[in-house]
Each structure stands twice: as structure tokens, then as C-alpha cells.
Amino acid sequence: MPKWVVPALVLLGSLALVPPLLIARERSTTFREPKVHLIPDMDHQFKYKAQQENPLFADARAMRLPVENTVARGELKADSHLNMGVVNDEWATTFPFPITADVMARGKQRFDIYCSPCHGLDGRGNGTVAVRALARGESKWIPPLSFYDATVVGRAHGHIYNTIKNGIRNMPGYASQIETEDRWAIVAYVRALQRSQNATIEDVPQSMRSSMR
Numbered sequence: 001m002p003k004w005v006v007p008a009l010v011l012l013g014s015l016a017l018v019p020p021l022l023i024a025r026e027r028s029t030t031f032r033e034p035k036v037h038l039i040p041d042m043d044h045q046f047k048y049k050a051q052q053e054n055p056l057f058a059d060a061r062a063m064r065l066p067v068e069n070t071v072a073r074g075e076l077k078a079d080s081h082l083n084m085g086v087v088n089d090e091w092a093t094t095f096p097f098p099i100t101a102d103v104m105a106r107g108k109q110r111f112d113i114y115c116s117p118c119h120g121l122d123g124r125g126n127g128t129v130a131v132r133a134l135a136r137g138e139s140k141w142i143p144p145l146s147f148y149d150a151t152v153v154g155r156a157h158g159h160i161y162n163t164i165k166n167g168i169r170n171m172p173g174y175a176s177q178i179e180t181e182d183r184w185a186i187v188a189y190v191r192a193l194q195r196s197q198n199a200t201i202e203d204v205p206q207s208m209r210s211s212m213r
């Protein structure tokens, strides 16, 4: 083997380390100026970022406030029956739109998601959260009211709508998770649950009565 082979291999080996070291340095260092940008994209366009100053405006805020007295599309909550559950300054005793089988099905589905963890699928207040809180002996736990409690049975539709939207006493509001129409659908389903526990033979369609005991 000629004498130069070993030094040559050592030299090549060391040179091979240079590119990865350069890449590592490039990746781990920060630069004030943007790095070489072969294809300019929107990273470097002129723009204001949140909280920056913009001298164009008297108050120098880049983040503009909404124009006063304007309402975003679909955000005008002016229908007091639909949006607040109130008719003539009293809790509504009617629904703001017709309750169809589809609405009822939607109400059941939303109820099972949002209400049943505490109130239970049947509304008696034995949801998994409530059951677990009792099993753990949580001293601060307030059991959810049963929907068959005379208080709740006697509530107007609008009151229950408001309970879903804004919460009541120890129950949190669900306005941010449940849309307006869905809140009413849930009210309809709560009414159906209550009626189911207080039904007479008159509630059963004539054609089905004979099949009942």
C-alpha cells in the first residue's frame, strides 16, 4: 500500500464532516436579516402584525376596533323570543319555530352530548359525572336537578332555554357550545322527556292503543 493512502483517507474523512457541520450551524443560528430566499413567498410581504403600531391611525393601533354600532352578519340577536326566550317581558311559553320530528331528533342528539353527562340520558340527574361525584364523596358537588322535579316541570320553555344559554345557580351556561336553534331543540326534547313520565293513554295514537297493556 503506498504511503499516501492513510493520510488521504483521514483528510477525506475530515472533509466529509464539513458540510453537516455547516448545515448544523446554519440551522441553529438566528439571523437579523432574512436568509437567502430563492422563491419569495408571503413570509416577507409588508404587513402589520398583532399589537404593532401603525402611524396611519390617530391612536396608532394596527389592530383596529370594530366600527361602533355595527353588527357582524348573523350576529344581530334582536329577536327576543328566539334569542332570549322572552316574550312581552315574560319567559316564553311557546317555541319560536315549529317543532318537527327532525328538530326533536336533533334535540335528543344534542341533549345526549351536552346534558346527559350530568342530568343522565333520562333526565333524572344520574349522569356519569353525577354518579362519579357521589361515589367519590365530593363534598362540593351539587346534584343536578331532576327534570321531573315540580320546579323544572313548571318552568316556561323560555326559562329552560335561558338555563341552557346562560346557566343557572351552579350549572354553567352552554351558549358558546350550543347554537340558538339547538338550544330550543333541546328544550323540546326536555319537554318530551317530561311528558314521557307523565303520559296517559290519550297520548298514544289510537291505532297503537290496542297493542298496549
Ligand code: HEC
Binding pocket: 111, 114, 115, 116, 117, 118, 119, 129, 142, 143, 144, 145, 151, 152, 155, 160, 163, 164, 168, 169, 170, 171, 172, 174, 178, 186, 190
Ligand atoms: C356539569 C353538569 C351539568 C350539565 C352538563 C348540565 N347541567 Fe343542568 N344542572 C346542573 C346542576 C348542578 C343543576 C342544579 C343547579 C343548582 O341547583 O344549583 C342543573 C339544573 C338544571 C335545570 C333546572 C334549573 C331550574 O331551576 O329551573 C335545567 C332545566 C337544566 N339543568 C337543564 C340542562 C340542560 C338542558 C343541559 C344541557 C344543555 C344541562 N342542564 C347540562 C348541572 C349540569
